[in-house]
Amino acid sequence: MPSPEKEFEAILLEAIDESLKSMLGESGKELVYYQLKNSFGLRKENVPEKPELFSECLYSLFGLGAKIIEATILKKLCIKLKIKYEENKDIKFADYIKSMAKRE
Amino acid sequence: MYSFSNIFPPLIAGTAFASSILALARYWGSLKEHFSLSWLCFAIGLGLWFLGEASWAVYTLYLGIELPYPSIADVFWLSGYIPMLIALLLYVKAFLKVLPERVIYAITLAILVLAVLMLTVLAAPVFEAEEDLAVIFANFAYPILDTVLLYLAILGSAIFYKGKIGKSWLFITAGSISYTIADLLFSYTTTYGMYYCGHPLELLFHLGYLSLILAFHIHVKEL
Numbered sequence: 124m125p126s127p128e129k130e131f132e133a134i135l136l137e138a139i140d141e142s143l144k145s146m147l148g149e150s151g152k153e154l155v156y157y158q159l160k161n162s163f164g165l166r167k168e169n170v171p172e173k174p175e176l177f178s179e180c181l182y183s184l185f186g187l188g189a190k191i192i193e194a195t196i197l198k199k200l201c202i203k204l205k206i207k208y209e210e211n212k213d214i215k216f217a218d219y220i221k222s223m224a225k226r227e
Numbered sequence: 228m229y230s231f232s233n234i235f236p237p238l239i240a241g242t243a244f245a246s247s248i249l250a251l252a253r254y255w256g257s258l259k260e261h262f263s264l265s266w267l268c269f270a271i272g273l274g275l276w277f278l279g280e281a282s283w284a285v286y287t288l289y290l291g292i293e294l295p296y297p298s299i300a301d302v303f304w305l306s307g308y309i310p311m312l313i314a315l316l317l318y319v320k321a322f323l324k325v326l327p328e329r330v331i332y333a334i335t336l337a338i339l340v341l342a343v344l345m346l347t348v349l350a351a352p353v354f355e356a357e358e359d360l361a362v363i364f365a366n367f368a369y370p371i372l373d374t375v376l377l378y379l380a381i382l383g384s385a386i387f388y389k390g391k392i393g394k395s396w397l398f399i400t401a402g403s404i405s406y407t408i409a410d411l412l413f414s415y416t417t418t419y420g421m422y423y424c425g426h427p428l429e430l431l432f433h434l435g436y437l438s439l440i441l442a443f444h445i446h447v448k449e450l
Binding site (some may be wrong): 131146147148149150151154158182183185186188189190191218 | 253254255256257260261262263321322325326385387388389390391392393403431449450
């Protein structure tokens with residue numbers, strides 16, 4: 124049986140994958156992962172360890188548009204974790220992820 | 228100059244169409260994905276604009292017929308705006324929420340002021356010229372459609388300007404500015420009978436296509 128941390132990481136990766144696909148399409152999703160690996164040296168499976176780097180990658184590509192992608196990921200994650208999504212503009216994406224990881 | 232004025236536009240419009248096809252090939256997923264749809268619309272729009280330029284060149288250079296205004300070329304150009312507007316709308320709509328309301332209002336107000344100014348400049352000469360309805364429609368349709376295109380392009384630039392694809396949006400905006408000024412001048416000069424093949428204002432149309440080519444190239448390169 125996987126540890127709660129591993130389980131959370133798998134759910135987060137699923138939420139990221141599905142959100143990127145729904146917003147950018149399959150090709151757009153792959154391009155984000157490509158940028159992540161090539162420009163930030165981060166593999167897709169390591170995103171749960173460094174969500175701030177993933178966030179930086181989204182901003183470097185989409186500017187303010189990254190906020191919408193992040194919000195979509197967080198909403199999807201909350202649905203998967205069966206918790207209520209509370210929009211908070213003061214909390215950064217990475218901090219939100221970390222706080223949810225602790226809750227789990 | 229006459230030949231250049233007729234040969235160059237289909238070449239540069241064709242290049243813009245080709246660059247949109249390359250972008251479509253890169254980003255295509257399925258019709259259900261709205262970004263795929265957006266790139267498909269860019270390609271259709273630029274394809275129609277290319278047909279507009281090509282039909283103008285075929286009529287004037289090969290058939291030796293002076294096209295009336297509006298003509299079949301205008302049908303292609305004007306219908307090309309519909310997919311172009313849908314393309315920009317699909318892209319911008321998905322991200323619009325990130326812009327503060329005051330920014331959206333400021334951009335909307337600026338565009339409305341610009342539209343009113345343009346219509347004011349055009350209204351008197353167009354109505355004084357007592358042209359038929361099709362000419363009046365074309366004289367107003369181009370600047371109005373350009374303004375809507377410019378509006379969406381500016382919104383896109385405001386959303387993405389800090390990101391890598393922001394450069395691409397700045398070129399789309401630059402292209403929209405070029406088309407807006409070019410079409411305004413075209414409507415004005417044709418109304419006063421001052422327009423001729425090879426008029427310097429045509430450079431602005433070329434600049435518009437060039438900006439779109441760069442926009443698509445940068446988008447593909449950066450993402």
